[in-house]
Amino acid sequence: MKEPITLGDVLSARKTISGHVIHTPLRPSASLTDRIGSPVWLKCEQHQYTGSFKLRGAANAVLKLSPEQKQKGVVGVSTGNYGRALAYAARNAGVRAVICMSELVPKNKVDGIRAQGAEICISGTSQDEAQKEVDRLVAEQGMTMLPPFDHADIIAGQGTLGLEVLEQLPEANTLLVPLSGGGLLAGVALTAKSINPAIRVVGISMERGCAMITSLQEGKPTAVKELPTLADSLGGGIGENNQYTFDMCADLADDFVLVNEAQIADGIRAAYHDDQQVIEGSGAVGIAALRAGLIDNPGTTVVLTTGCNIDMSLHKRIIGGEDVDLMAE
Template identity: 60%
Template structure:
């Protein structure tokens, strides 16, 4: 299969396709992080998206791109929670059946919300790879259309609309800190941002516990990693050994990849709440955490993406009360 990257024209088409279906989320200055980093820092509040994360963008673009016959068949996906929520919402809006397959590592608050949106939920195994096997079965046996959480051009193009919004709102941005998991978000944002401003830096942020894309980039090819419990649960899972899109786009477009400890992620969650008055999940806080830990030292105006706010509130209370430092 010939590699065809997602382009700015694809992302602009996605933006037109999902107009009115997603929110152009605000970008706000962060006084506290500006003082810490020594450069202007802005927060892109994507956790205020309709379903609580950026995933609605890619899911909405993918569903809107389906043919009438494909919509009739229904959609299926493996998810660590947020993609499933976004796809469930997008499918319900279009009157399309949705089946979401998840591992036992997905927090219950995300599972229950997907059920509330009317999707069929299947809990399979202890990893994203286990859940993907059930997706493959449903595609083969029931004819459902797979909408992957990241390695799909329509999904990556939908996520890339964030990159356009960032440079519209902060045209002097020199660095973007973006969550890195399967790579759909990072690849999409980097494709948009670098097409509009070639010298901008896009840095992927992930956790030390099971960072599949970082391991794959280091190896020069997609590799398997053990999926481990982490505060940044939305960043868990592999990138697929047969990855067709996001691995190569991340390899070509990302300027750096930074990994965080669990304690650093917890500190990011606490800072988001205490200083910014924003409640974000672990994955949503990794950009903040990278600045706090001095693992990223930007030289100019920086935009930090807060990607999701679908945190288990019991966990949030535990962390902000200082009990999560050893998580």
């Protein structure tokens, strides 16, 4: 039986990754505050090394490997940001890394991972198909699989983001957390509620293929079709044999909200024009939900803006007001 993850694990992770990650800023958003009538702050994790929060979990997991595991290398599946983070953490530790991705991962994210020195494997049209190549490398070469979310060290590393938020703003009432496989939501909710049980944690995802919310509605891990979306980093399944994040999201999250593509584009646009931030679709879903009026009585709110790794030509089209629909392209 798996050991539960605790606040102590998160505190340990913070010590492990100290010096390997940035303590990211918490910035007030005047435009969102005016819009909803309550204080809104942006936790700017897009300023993290590698451009997303994923480095926290990846660094914690890589640094905790045994010497033998480091010698044989690490392998993982990714929709882009985790692969970049794992490649960065592995390179800094002198460890070989192979990142497996589906054909749906945008080229800019594949190029970003390759630039960090990782070996790239493109396989199939879903994260689940890419996972088969990961399994092969584990079986044939003895590499260590470090999954993007469903791993105790990954979750504990992501939980350090929750520690920072509550140290920076202890009076926070609501945290808006992008939701994919649930590693970030699980870690942040565990940490925040361990410190302040009254805090509200809301998972935000996209309408086009959110596997976690579908799985929670079905009562078990459930496969969903991956579709093109502006929130591409939130794509992928949660794994049929999910060990941690399914139960933790079910137990710890207070609510879940879905946003559509137009709302995500609006969030990207508002982040740029109102807050001077370049944020990718997956990192803008909290802004999108607030602007669409989907969060009831939020109070003092922290929006986790989790990544900036958007194709800049796409970003230019969106902030210019174009009605971008990736399904039609």
